[in-house]
Amino acid sequence: MRWLAGALVTLFLLSACNQPAPADVGPSPAATLANPATSTAGAPTPSSSPGGKVTGSDPAGKVELAGVRPQSVQIPAIGVRSALMSLKLxxxxxxxxPKEFARxxxxxxxxxxxxxxxxxxxxxxxxxxxxxxxxRxxxxxxxxxxxxxxxxxxxxKFRVAQVKAYPKRKFPTAAVYGPTPIPTLRLITCGGDWEREGGYRDNIVVYAELVS
Structure with missing residues (x-):
């Protein structure tokens, strides 16, 4: 039975989106990671992957919680409970x-x-x-x-503020990776139609804000 492809929303420009469509399931919304790359103008750097390239990240948050790392993420509304691995460039x-599809x-x-x-x-x-x-x-x-x-x-704890779908080539790098004066969270995956040459067309980005 084939999965139906849906229009989706994402967060990072993802490099996994170019993987082949799963066998016997059709063009489902494959997950890939978006990249916090920016050009000097703050627009996403064109790239064959959805993530682009990162240019100079120096987040204040690394200092505020020095030595503390996230261990797991839970999203009750969609049944997600996952340990977290570290992702680098x-x-x-x-x-x-991510090296594991379930994580x-x-x-x-x-x-x-x-x-x-x-x-x-x-x-x-x-x-x-x-x-x-x-x-989901x-x-x-x-x-x-x-x-x-x-x-x-x-x-x-964070509350979802909005869920957005973006074409990979128009990924809003500044909005997703740019500095914010408060703690925020972005969740990212792939979505949209699957294309044989380019993989999944879109990224889904979930914007969430800290619960005070």
């Missing part, structure tokens, strides 16, 4: 894709969730065998809760 300056990743060059600035968590939408960790990310609604457990055993 590859040699080309693009964000690594999300935190961009460790950015703020820790709960510190000032935009923390970024990305995950795959599907795999060759079925849905992946962020398969597009279904989130404003007001839904996202919880991130930290290595100091504390839990920070």
């Amino acid at each position: 590859d040699k080309s300056g693009e964000l690594e894709r 999300a990743g935190w961009y460790d060059g950015g703020p820790v969730p709960g510190a000032t600035g935009p923390a970024v968590i990305a995950g795959h939408v599907d795999s060759k065998t079925g849905p992946a960790v962020f398969w 990310l597009r279904d989130l609604q404003p007001g839904d809760e996202v919880r991130v457990e930290l290595s100091d055993k504390s839990t920070v």
